[in-house]
Amino acid sequence: MSTPGMLTVEVDGRSVEVPHGTMVMEAANRLGIYVPHFCYHRKLSIAANCRMCLVQVEKAPKPLPACATPVTDGMKVWTHSDAARQAQNGVMEFLLINHPLDCPICDQGGECQLQDLAVGYGQSASRYGEPKRVVMHKDIGPLVGAEEMTRCIQCTRCIRFGQEVAGVMELGMIGRGEHAEIVAFVGRTVDSELSGNMIDLCPVGALTSKPFRYSARPWELSRRKSVSPHDGLGSNLIVQTAGDRVMRVLQLENEEINECWLSDRDRFSYQGLNAPDRLAQPMIRQGGALREVDWQAALEETVRLFRAVSEKHGGAAIGVLAGPGSTLEELYLVQKLARGLGSDNVDFRLRQWDFSADADLAGAPWLGMKVSEIESLDRVLIVGSFLRKDQPLLANRFRQAARRGQQVNLLHVAGDDPLVRLQNRWMVGPSALVGALA
Amino acid sequence: MNTAHPPFDPLVFGPDAQIMKGVDGLNWRLADYEARGGYRALKKIFAEKIAPDALIAEVKKSALRGRGGAGFPTGLKWSFMPRQFPGQKYVVCNSDEGEPGTFKDRDILRYNPHVVIEGMVIGAYAMGATVGYNYIHGEIWDVYERFEEALAEARAAGYLGDRILGGDFSFQLHAHHGYGAYICGEETALLESIEGKKGQPRFKPPFPASFGLYGKPTTVNNTETFAAVPWIVLNGGAAYLDLGRPNNGGTKIFSMSGDVARPGNYEVRLGTPFAALLEMAGGMRGGRRIKAVIPGGSSMPVLPGEVMMKTDMDYDSIAKAGSMLGSGAVIVMDETRCMVRCLERLSYFYFEESCGQCTPCREGTGWLYRMVHRIETGRGRTEDLDTLVSVSDNIAGRTICALGDAAAIPVKSFIQHFREEFAHHIEHKRCMVGERGAARDKAAA
Numbered sequence: 027m028s029t030p031g032m033l034t035v036e037v038d039g040r041s042v043e044v045p046h047g048t049m050v051m052e053a054a055n056r057l058g059i060y061v062p063h064f065c066y067h068r069k070l071s072i073a074a075n076c077r078m079c080l081v082q083v084e085k086a087p088k089p090l091p092a093c094a095t096p097v098t099d100g101m102k103v104w105t106h107s108d109a110a111r112q113a114q115n116g117v118m119e120f121l122l123i124n125h126p127l128d129c130p131i132c133d134q135g136g137e138c139q140l141q142d143l144a145v146g147y148g149q150s151a152s153r154y155g156e157p158k159r160v161v162m163h164k165d166i167g168p169l170v171g172a173e174e175m176t177r178c179i180q181c182t183r184c185i186r187f188g189q190e191v192a193g194v195m196e197l198g199m200i201g202r203g204e205h206a207e208i209v210a211f212v213g214r215t216v217d218s219e220l221s222g223n224m225i226d227l228c229p230v231g232a233l234t235s236k237p238f239r240y241s242a243r244p245w246e247l248s249r250r251k252s253v254s255p256h257d258g259l260g261s262n263l264i265v266q267t268a269g270d271r272v273m274r275v276l277q278l279e280n281e282e283i284n285e286c287w288l289s290d291r292d293r294f295s296y297q298g299l300n301a302p303d304r305l306a307q308p309m310i311r312q313g314g315a316l317r318e319v320d321w322q323a324a325l326e327e328t329v330r331l332f333r334a335v336s337e338k339h340g341g342a343a344i345g346v347l348a349g350p351g352s353t354l355e356e357l358y359l360v361q362k363l364a365r366g367l368g369s370d371n372v373d374f375r376l377r378q379w380d381f382s383a384d385a386d387l388a389g390a391p392w393l394g395m396k397v398s399e400i401e402s403l404d405r406v407l408i409v410g411s412f413l414r415k416d417q418p419l420l421a422n423r424f425r426q427a428a429r430r431g432q433q434v435n436l437l438h439v440a441g442d443d444p445l446v447r448l449q450n451r452w453m454v455g456p457s458a459l460v461g462a463l464a
Numbered sequence: 465m466n467t468a469h470p471p472f473d474p475l476v477f478g479p480d481a482q483i484m485k486g487v488d489g490l491n492w493r494l495a496d497y498e499a500r501g502g503y504r505a506l507k508k509i510f511a512e513k514i515a516p517d518a519l520i521a522e523v524k525k526s527a528l529r530g531r532g533g534a535g536f537p538t539g540l541k542w543s544f545m546p547r548q549f550p551g552q553k554y555v556v557c558n559s560d561e562g563e564p565g566t567f568k569d570r571d572i573l574r575y576n577p578h579v580v581i582e583g584m585v586i587g588a589y590a591m592g593a594t595v596g597y598n599y600i601h602g603e604i605w606d607v608y609e610r611f612e613e614a615l616a617e618a619r620a621a622g623y624l625g626d627r628i629l630g631g632d633f634s635f636q637l638h639a640h641h642g643y644g645a646y647i648c649g650e651e652t653a654l655l656e657s658i659e660g661k662k663g664q665p666r667f668k669p670p671f672p673a674s675f676g677l678y679g680k681p682t683t684v685n686n687t688e689t690f691a692a693v694p695w696i697v698l699n700g701g702a703a704y705l706d707l708g709r710p711n712n713g714g715t716k717i718f719s720m721s722g723d724v725a726r727p728g729n730y731e732v733r734l735g736t737p738f739a740a741l742l743e744m745a746g747g748m749r750g751g752r753r754i755k756a757v758i759p760g761g762s763s764m765p766v767l768p769g770e771v772m773m774k775t776d777m778d779y780d781s782i783a784k785a786g787s788m789l790g791s792g793a794v795i796v797m798d799e800t801r802c803m804v805r806c807l808e809r810l811s812y813f814y815f816e817e818s819c820g821q822c823t824p825c826r827e828g829t830g831w832l833y834r835m836v837h838r839i840e841t842g843r844g845r846t847e848d849l850d851t852l853v854s855v856s857d858n859i860a861g862r863t864i865c866a867l868g869d870a871a872a873i874p875v876k877s878f879i880q881h882f883r884e885e886f887a888h889h890i891e892h893k894r895c896m897v898g899e900r901g902a903a904r905d906k907a908a909a
Contacts, residue, residue: 074667075822077862088861094667116858120827153851156834180820199662199820202645204830206820 033099050092061105062143064229065181066093080113081105089113118147123154134231136244161207167215171236178232184224192218193445219418222293238274254292255351272296282398289418341368350374401427407435413444481731482715483691487575494617497578505694510631519590525701527713532686533791535779544673545591553593554682559600562646564762565793568717569687571729573607577614583690588635596637602644611639646817650865651684664821665865708734712778720745723798734778752798760790763870765877802895803882808840814871825868828859842893
């Protein structure tokens with residue numbers, strides 16, 4: 027018997043209790059049972075259009091999509107029975123008939139959901155001998171590549187991402203039947219500050235990363251965990267490198283911070299590391315001209331200069347300004363170095379002029395709660411923030427919470443649209459901001 | 465619309481016609497409808513203060529089944545609408561008649577629009593809905609315009625709008641002109657289309673009765689279903705049931721097309737033998753032999769002519785014979801028809817009309833069409849027939865809506881009943897039958 031308010035479902039012979047409204051897919055996942063799928067994504071609405079997750083359900087005359095079938099009490103599901111496998115194999119065959127066999131030159135190769143599942147559910151040879159569909163490529167901007175839209179399997183994850191997460195529908199589906207295709211609005215590009223996530227979401231090689239295109243195979247790359255320096259959120263990253271060169275940056279899932287998303291700034295700014303005009307060697311200014319030197323010479327010169335100042339004026343005459351985008355660890359080392367030199371003059375607030383409130387601050391200023399707890403607030407007042415550009419993923423938290431009833435209010439100096447449903451918005455001149463708050 | 469033509473014989477739809485009784489092609493206006501006894505059912509409901517529940521019970525008793533294709537009991541469908549729902553409820557009329565072979569709703573709306581309006585007002589009253597829409601097929605603009613005129617007449621006469629007939633019940637009915645997509649005849653795609661979205665079916669559950677138009681409880685019925693309601697209210701459910709057969713109440717309009725002498729709409733009692741219906745349509749054109757019949761619209765299984773000649777036209781009899789009554793579109797094919805060519809045409813339709821939302825239908829309908837097209841054009845392969853059946857099986861029952869099944873059923877039934885014709889086509893690269901095959905034989909000789 028089920029616990030009151032819970033439903034018991036049996037998946038592949040194993041029982042699990044789930045709350046009302048749980049879909050078969052989630053129930054199976056709780057048991058660690060994988061149901062093949064393409065269109066389903068736990069952060070997006072249910073579309074049930076790929077049909078890959080068809081499973082056998084007791085008393086149901088037809089196979090049902092696990093992603094869209096709500097659990098009922100006592101339901102029995104088989105995800106890998108003959109009937110289920112037959113349905114899944116059938117869908118896989120349909121997905122492959124018009125999919126180009128260009129895996130060897132596809133950027134998604136090696137991390138492609140279709141490729142992976144075709145191993146389990148596809149046939150080695152196709153029964154389809156008719157002409158294949160061709161879909162024209164699209165130019166939707168410098169970041170997201172839609173160069174091979176023939177690969178698209180119309181799962182609509184990218185469309186739903188735009189509508190539901192990015193807050194603006196920039197991709198849509200035109201045409202019907204076999205002629206259905208994903209396009210941006212006529213003549214427009216995808217401009218969302220979260221657009222790169224569509225690359226991650228795309229289960230095939232239709233939407234790929236333009237900067238990364240044709241530069242490496244995923245299995246050639248090493249993975250390093252990192253934290254984004256680009257905003258106050260600290261999104262978790264995976265930096266992928268080949269040798270000492272950063273090839274691309276991906277999201278590292280952290281439900282407490284960035285969930286499974288990444289802002290475009292975090293994802294694509296690695297290109298700056300490899301930019302030709304980047305300073306790659308230390309330089310010393312001698313007689314007004316900069317001269318490239320090796321690290322040993324540069325460090326020796328630095329020590330000489332510090333020592334000269336310290337001997338003449340004392341350590342306190344030295345001040346250290348650190349970049350605010352540095353990590354806590356880096357900042358810790360900077361202050362340790364400064365104190366070693368005999369100086370307490372360390373700061374990272376490079377753009378702040380007025381420090382008169384310092385005396386009133388106790389401890390480090392911070393949000394006062396976890397990032398993930400923001401969504402549980404009833405009411406929020408956002409003051410003077412270009413939220414979408416300043417903290418793209420925080421904006422998404424508010425967007426989701428507002429949809430669930432959180433009242434988001436904005437007091438701002440410009441008509442910037444945060445793409446969040448606002449309860450109230452006030453626009454005032456910058457000089458009137460304090461007055462309006464009072 | 466051109467109304468210059470002379471009136472036609474009111475008996476053209478058959479002697480037992482109820483919906484089309486007394487209709488002569490010109491007498492569609494409100495005054496004509498009232499002269500035929502129109503809106504008496506509505507007046508009776510308000511005069512006798514018939515409760516909504518009693519109306520639903522009467523419709524249940526009549527055994528009226530949905531005339532759009534699925535044949536779902538109408539009274540039962542009406543009873544699914546939540547009675548005490550605090551918000552807006554809707555009734556929607558599905559006049560998006562797109563099934564090849566079906567042209568009955570067009571004639572009802574063209575020649576007798578007020579019977580649909582009256583049926584919808586009664587339905588809305590029975591289900592407690594205050595707003596309704598009639599979604600009219602994209603290709604019949606003249607019919608849409610006429611329906612708008614009829615709505616204006618009904619509003620002016622107090623049969624529609626605020627405080628109908630001076631009572632407490634108000635109902636706002638709007639006509640909505642579609643853009644000609646077959647898929648919008650699927651009820652949830654139709655609702656999406658009314659909402660201004662792309663006409664693509666929703667997955668179910670939830671069904672429209674709990675989550676319909678704009679997310680509110682909604683009942684969608686076919687035009688002919690609503691048109692049958694006033695008669696039931698006036699004469700009683702039992703009398704309606706008596707017109708037909710048990711579980712198959714009333715009369716039904718059959719759209720007779722294909723190789724018959726007088727194609728057109730014929731309204732007959734359910735249970736009428738197919739042979740009698742064929743006789744009404746003037747029999748086979750040119751006196752040729754009947755070969756095959758699709759009894760319920762192109763998405764229903766085809767049956768050999770000799771089977772149909774022994775079958776009666778009602779839901780249960782046709783189901784027993786191995787097909788479905790569907791929307792009542794009877795497509796008759798004579799001995800000169802090439803079954804491969806017929807199937808090619810049907811498969812092209814479903815390929816063209818697939819909405820592209822879900823995989824099996826989007827990919828499979830094109831595959832089916834291309835294979836049949838190859839066979840028809842003399843490039844068939846022996847394994848094609850088994851592949852056709854297997855691909856059909858992989859589409860049917862695996863899709864969001866019934867279009868997948870609709871595309872698969874003709875393929876399977878044509879091959880089931882006429883396999884030798886397909887095999888002949890593949891082997892000899894030409895028709896086994898038909899004028900073109902004969903002509904080619906002659907040329908070869």
